[in-house]
Amino acid sequence: MTGKEKLLLLKGILDNHCKYFDYLSDNEIKDYMECLQMYLKSDDRIIQEAGLSTCQLMIQRFKED
Numbered sequence: 001m002t003g004k005e006k007l008l009l010l011k012g013i014l015d016n017h018c019k020y021f022d023y024l025s026d027n028e029i030k031d032y033m034e035c036l037q038m039y040l041k042s043d044d045r046i047i048q049e050a051g052l053s054t055c056q057l058m059i060q061r062f063k064e065d
Contacts, residue, residue, distance in 0.1 A: 001045075001048070006039070006040060006048075009052075010036070010039070010040070013052065013055065013056075016059075017055065017059045020059045020062045020063070023062050024058070031054075031058070032055055032058055035050075035051040035052070035054045035055045035058075036051065036055065038050065038051035039051035039052050039055075
């Protein structure tokens with residue numbers, strides 16, 4: 001995945017998640033940002049997917065409420 005492709009995917013994810021950021025604690029925001037960094041910095045697809053999946057799981061609990 002190219003850098004541009006990564007950013008476009010990330011943009012879509014952030015567009016969907018941003019309305020839930022107010023519900024995250026400071027520690028959860030820190031964890032969320034660390035997962036995004038894992039995704040952006042890694043060239044390993046498994047690490048990239050793990051970072052994004054963790055972000056999704058953090059937000060998913062608010063969508064279910």
